[in-house]
Each structure stands twice: as structure tokens, then as C-alpha cells.
Amino acid sequence: MTKQAILGAREARGRTRAKAPFLRQGRRASAPTNGQTLEPRPELNGYYQTLSEALGPQHWWPARTPFEVIVGAILTQNTAWTNVERAIVNLRRERLLAPVAMERVSRAQLARLIRSSGYFRQKARKLKEFVRFLRRNFGGSLARMFRTPTEELRERLLAVHGIGRETADSILLYAGGHGVFVVDAYTKRILARHGLAHEKASYEEVRTLFEASLPRDTTKYNEFHGLIVNVGKNWCRTRNPRCEECPLKPFLPGTALQIAERTGRAQQAAPPRENLAAQADGVGAQSTLVMLG
Ligand code: SF4
DSSP states (O other): OOHHHHHHHHHHHHHHHHTOHHHHTTOOOOOOOTTSOOOOOTHHHHHHHHHHHHHOOOOOSOOSSHHHHHHHHHHTTTSOHHHHHHHHHHHHHTTOOSHHHHHHSOHHHHHHHTGGGSSHHHHHHHHHHHHHHHHHHHTTOHHHHHTSOHHHHHHHHHTSTTOOHHHHHHIIIIITOOOOOOOOHHHHHHHHHTTSSOTTOOHHHHHHHHHHHSOOOHHHHHHHHHHHHHHHHHTSOSSSOOGGGOTTGGGSTTSHHHHHHHHTOHHHHOOOOTTHHHHTTTOSTTOOOOSOO
16 A cells, blocks of 8 residues: 555544544535546635635745745655755755756755755655756746746646656746646545545546636635645644634535525625634644645
């Protein structure tokens, strides 16, 4: 069994033990099964609006330059952001946060500097592969690279060793300002628990669902991903989700807002949302991205 499968199985067991409200209700919304095309869900705009009002700007992604975003997107694969921060500090101190410098340094030295991010030998290779790709295909220029049409660049990034879908989309959106929605484990968990997608829906299914449901607005995609990570870290945990305090509780299947929306009385049913930002405990700008592809 792969590590990801083991994590998925643990997550599934955790949900069962947690007896979250959506399970206690004894009902599951009619989520599309794996493999089906997911229909657009216009209500996701309401999720975004609610989270924006409750939690405010997320200031995502925490980086000083587009190249630093790319380095961070690779280093944060399978680890917490706090571990990445130490590696970034080391790279900045050694003046390696530039494509040319990173290509020149030895892979062994690079690995030593990013040790805190875990899987450091593999990640050193991934960083090296990316800067080589950048030089060979775009003369080392990120500006040139990001002038490539979105779909074409996405395909080319996915062909680079160590860049999976979530990493590619993080690079496209947060470093290049391309209109792609970044999906992570939190996104899938929230959609599954709200009956909007099957828990085994693929990355591409979920990405397409968001992009078909929301206006193509880079700022909105940027913020929404940060808001989802915030919810995943603070309320929608693998075990013991805190639905009662969660800003998305009104959207849970079977809650007052859901019923009112069906009967055209959503405004009256929406509960007050004061103080939710304070519950977020300041997390957002430096949240964890895990299970990157
Ligand atoms: S997003 Fe919030 S309300 Fe929805 S399942 Fe997760 S914790 Fe519960």
C-alpha cells in the first residue's frame, strides 16, 4: 500500500470515529461517485463569500518573490510549512533564492540547506530539475515561462521531475498569476463532508468543479484556497471536526441554511458570523500544505 493510500485509510477511519455531525445525522448527501463528471456547484460562491467575511484576507502565499513561491511549493510537499520556513531562511542566507545560483550550487550542499523540509535529497533533486528546465526552455526567465499559455505551461510543468498537480497549480497561480484552482487534501475533505464530491474524486475532477463553479478570477482562486486551508487546519480536521464553531456549518447538508435555500429563505436562516475570524487563531498566512503531488 502506498503512503498516500495509508494516509487516506487512516483519514477515513478517523472520520468514522469522530462522529461528526454530518455522520450523526445518519445521512450522506448525494455526492457524485468517483469517476463521474462533477456538475458545477454555484453554491461554492456562497462558501467563498461566507469565509471571506468571517476570516478576512489570508495573505497567501507567504513568499517574497515568484521564485521563492516555486521553491516553497516544492519544499512543502509532504511536510508542514514551519519546516519549510527554516529551509527558506537557509537558502536566503546563502543567496540561493535565484535560479542561476540554485543551479550552480552542488546538490549535496543544497540538500544540507533544506534538510528541515524532509525528503531533502529528493527535494534537492527536484529543485535542480526545475531550474534546469527553466534555463533550457525559457533561458532562465520566469517572466518568459509565465507568458506561456496556461494549459501548455501546466503540461510542461507536470513533465518536470517532482512536480505534481498541486505543485504545478500552486506555481501557476501563486507565482505566475494564472487562473487555475489549487486543490489539496483539505479541499477534498470539505467537499466530501458536504456531499459536493466523492471523497475519492480525482484532483482533476475537483479542480474542474471549482473552475466551472466560480468566475475565472485569480484573486478569488488565490484567497479561496487560503481560506480552505484555514478551515481545514482550524475546524475541518481529520478527526474530531469542529462543525459547531465552523464558519461553513450553515452549508452542511441538513442545516437551517440548506433548508432555507431550498425554500428561498436563505437570508433569514443565515446565523450571525461575528468573531469567527478570531477563532481562526491567526492561522492562514503560514498554513500547512500537505500531500502535494
Ligand atoms: S467544513 Fe466545517 S462544517 Fe463542514 S464538515 Fe468541516 S468542520 Fe464541519
